[in-house]
Amino acid sequence: MERGTEGRTASALFAGFRALGLFSSDIPHVVRFNSLKRRFYVTTCVGKSFHTYDVQKLSLVAVSNSVPQEICCMAADERLVFAAYGNVFSAFARNKEIVHTFKGHKAEIHLLQPFGDHIISVDVDSILIIWHIYSEEEYLQLTFDKSVFKISTILHPSTYLNKILLGSEQGSLQLWNVKSNKLLYTFPGWKVGVTALQQAPAVDVIAVGLMSGQVIIHNIKFDETLMKFRQDWGPITSVSFRTDGHPVMAAGSPCGHIGLWDLEDKKLINQMRNAHSTAIAGLTFLHREPLLVTNGADNALRIWIFDGPTGEGRLLKFRMGHSAPLTKIRYYGQNGQQILSASQDGTLQSFSTVHEKFNKSLGHGLINKKRVKRKGLQNTMSVRLPPITKFAAEEARESDWDGIIACHQGKLSCSTWNYQRSTIGAYFLKPKELKTDDITATAVDITSCGNFAVIGLSSGTVDVYNMQSGIHRGSFGKDQAHQGSVRGVAVDGLNQLTVTAGSEGLLKFWNFKNKILIHSMNLDSSPKMMLLHRDSGILGLALDDFSISVLDIETRKIVREFSGHQGQINDMAFSPDGRWLISAAMDCSIRTWDLPSGCLIDCFLLDSAPLNVTMSPTGDFLATSHVDHLGIYLWSNISLYSVVSLRPLPNDYVPSVVMLPGTCQTQDVEVSEETIEPSDEMIEYDSPEQLNEQLVTLSLLPESRWKNLLNLDVIKKKNKPKEPPKVPTSAPFFIPTVPGLVPKYAVPEQNHDPQQSKVVNLGILAQKSDFCLKLEEGLANNKYEAAINLLKEMGPSGIETELRSLSPDCGGSVEVMQSFLKMIGVMLDRKRDFEVAQAYLALFLKPKNNYSTPEQGTGSTLHDSGTHCQPPDLHTEE
Structure with missing residues (x-):
């Protein structure tokens, strides 16, 4: 594929690989039972695709192919999974491939209900269409007046042949026979919008969830209300019944709480508070199992088991990502397999690029962990630390003491974290003499040996702490290192030099050991952030005027200056060899600068501004996070497995928009052969036998063929056998071969001329x-x-x-x-x-x-x- 500057694909260096850390959205999950394998599977929506998990181990079984738009609702039967996107919905076989697509709605579809060999779809304009699944033809279409009966829920009651029950936002319910196209009965309702309908284990009994927070247990055969329950957490989002012998009903709420009701005693028996940090999108009791599956918009899928004496569910298994947009991501370690990420939800998590089973959460930061344990506080929201804004990690001494240092939004003290124990560390690092609340930690770094942490404050102070003991080991400068806020700190690989950048526009070089100022230089603009590549001693500075300056910390001179971004630069990353500097900015672009040539070699746009960018220590992936996105997006480095022409981009180059990768590793994009044009730049190079008339060319023979020619006498003397050769055992037959490096069979010459002369040719005897x-x-x-x-x-x-x-x-x-x-x-x-x-x-x-x-x-x-x-x-x- 052409990789030149004209007519090339959007990015010459990076191709979307897949997304990490996405497990659930606000779309209710779907539970299926595979009768052949006798296992339950749960399917959750993730953007434009869906994941299927085995409930037994909660392991990822399949990731579907992506659809053109965000999935807005899902349903499933024994064979197929149905997903609606926009005014179209598709049927997926084997949890992956689209086998049927249904088009006919004018508005967005928000309800799907499988119905034997048919499926019912309802759009937001209250137009109901019944489709035959295999022929993709319409069987029936019903139109409702939105002002009178706007469909909000749909249910097929058990044993009710050819009948569906519709709930409306106005509060009434209607029972229809879809075969005869007749309205059988209208339930007046409770003058409150219906939000959920669920079949009870008993025939004719339906649970109706209302906007008021009420759950009505209603007999639709006799139109009688059997019992009512109310919870004070807002509308009912979903309802489910236990079928393992316990008469218990669970109801979800918009604030993440779950209420458990005893249907025999007609009372609330338990509350599962903060089951999710956002609304409960869906909850389902597995058939004849004490297991409850829940998912929510907080990007979490959880399985609860009810095995305690009080009937309360405890968390059994979960798959969880961040529930709020990310604030910082960085690769951890040197194997390029873990990415540390901090989020606005206050958690620090580690995501594996290899398999989800290696993911782990380091949890929320707590102000006083011992007090929480001692008092057993259930609600820890009041003692949680604010979100992490910046962190630095080093694995050199991670088994001995904490190896991660993080600063929090609006906090002066920096927390330490332990990666191996997956928990917050033992110390909060802050100067003892500072008691003001308006000073915050703004920049952190940890030395390559893992012994010291360097913390810059908004007051201009830069302090050094010991990571093992948490003791303050000194400050740079007499009173403070900078007059303005510290925007970046960095320590070289040998702990000899410390570089600090201040908002007043000064870059200072310090002796790390005695804290003495070595050099100070003025910058053209105030620095936004700073990044040091320790192996090469190259320092990258993103300035507030949207430009980038690159310095050599040995000579302390600016060696490269890059400009081109049209917005604030959010993050930068160096390639492992230090040849590329990759920058991400609020202009939604990611640019790759070649440091040796000083040119822009790659640029592409995204539909969401990138907040963070980090490159794998092995150079195989680039990881990004974006505004209002919960996942980490991996981009594969094309130059590792393909020939890429890295020519400088012209000044008038207009990059094209690249879609963020999905959770599927291989996107099914069909590329026709006609669209692939050969490039003059990327002709495969075939080396001639003679490169140039002025050059001397060596042969391609192995050294064993020619290098030992002058030492054969020595070799023969060493290889001389000590014993006389033995006569080999006679074989029943043998095939004559010609001696040589490549064995060849000797073909016997046949005498085809019977009248050949018997006179011997003397030339042959030579x-x-x-x-x-x-x-x-x-x-x-x-x-x-x-x-x-x-x-x-x-x-x-x-x-x-x-x-x-x-x-x-x-x-x-x-x-x-x-x-x-x-x-x-x-x-x-x-x-x-x-x-x-x-x-x-x-x-x-x-x-x-x-x-x-x-x-x-x-x-x-x-x-x-x-x-x-x-x-x-x-x-x-x-």
Whole structure:
């Protein structure tokens, strides 16, 4: 695919991979029972796709393909899952693939109800359509007046053949026979909007949830109210009944509480407060199981088990992400498999890029953890710390003491966290002499050894603390390091230099040990944030004028300046090798700057402004978080697995908008072959045998073929067997082979001429090798390609034998030796196979005194029986 600056895809470097940390939305979940596997599965909506979990282990079974818009409601039967998006809904098979799509509504669909081989859909204009699932045809359409009867809920009562019960926002209910298209009965209701309908375990009995917080247990056969319950938490969002022998009903509320009611004693038996931090989207008791499945808009899916004596549910399993937008994300460790993320919900969590089972939550920060444990406070909201705004982590000493330091919104003290124990740490780091409430911690860093934390305050003070003991180890400057608020602190990899940036526009370099100021420099604008790449000593500064300055902390000079962002720069990240600086800004763009060339090499836009960006230590993924989004979005680095042309982008380059990746790893995007045009920039490079006329090219032969040619006598002496060779056991048959590096079968020559002469040809008795024959041919036609290729295919011993046989004493001739030297000359003239030619020539010219005599037990290379094969005198006439 073309990766140039014209007509290329939106990003040349990064492709959307998948989203992390998304588990549930405000759409009610769907529970299904697989009769073949005899297991329950729960399906939750996540944006444009849905997840299916095995209830037994709450493991992710499948992720559906994404749909064009956000899913607005879901339903399911035994075979298919139905998801509506806009005015269209689709049927998914195997929890993944769309097999049917139903189009016909003019308004957004908000209710779905499977009905045998049919499915009922209702839109916000109260138009009800019954579809045949497999033919995708309309069976029936009903239109209701929104001002009189606006459908809010739908239910198919058990044993009521071909009948559906509709609830309205006006409060009345209607029972319809959809086969005969007749209104059977109208229930006047309770003059309050109906929000939930649920079939009770008893036939003819329906639970009706109302806007007033009432739950009415009603017999629809006799139109009689059996009992009423009320909860004071607002409208009823969902209702479910236990079917395992306990007459208990659960009702959800918009504030996250669940009420449990005993239907025999007609009383409230328990309250599950703060089951979710937001509204209960859906709750379902599993059939004949003491398990309750709940999900909510707080991005959590939970399973509660009722095994206690009081009938209260305790949390059994859960899948949970952040319930509020993220404030900071950073890769943790060097393996590139964990991402630490802080959120406005006050939690610090770790998400694995490998598998969800490695996710873990470090929990909420508590002001006084011991007091909470001692008093057993149920409501810990009053003692929770505000959201984390910035944090720094180092895994060097994580097994010994806390390795994470975090500053909180509006707080002076910084908290420590322990990654291994997944909990808040032992210390709150703050200066003892400061008691004012208007001073807050604004910047933190932790040294690469994990021993010290450096904290910058809004007053301009920069303090150093010991992470093991929490003791204050000094401050930079006499009174304060900066006149303005500290915008960034960084410590180099050897704990020798500390860099601080202040809002007054000063960048200062300090000696880390004695806290003495080394250098101070003025910046063109006030810094917004600062980032140091410790391995290369490169410091990135994002300024308030939307520009980026890059400094070398060794020379303390600005080496690069980048401008182009049209909004506040929120975050920056370096690639692991320090070649790229990636910046994310409020103009919804993510830009990649090449530091060696000082150019912008990649830019793409997003539909939501990126707040954070961090790159994996292994360089395989870029992770981002965005405004009003709860997930972490991974982008794969295309340059690791594809050839990418990193040309500078022109000044008038207009980036295109890229959609955020979904939770499915592979998006099903069909690319036609016609849309892929070959690029002139990205032609596959095939190296020629000779690169340039002025260059010398080496051969591609392995070193074992030529490097040991001059040491064969030593090798043979070492390899000489200590015992005489044994006669091999005779085999019943054998296939003759030709000796060589590549074994070949010898084909017996067949005599096809019966009248062949019996006279022996004396030329055959000369026993010249193929190499000698090729050299003789080279004297005539001056072509040595065949001879060179023959030598390349031989091993060191074969090459030695061939060169030894060139001597007249060994069966050769002076002409053949001259031809060999001409062959070497040809190899050197064309500047190819240089090292091979040198090795062949060195072996040919090897002096006699370097060889062992026959009496010493080793064979000679260029002579036999003590006779030396001298090269011919090329200056004498033949």
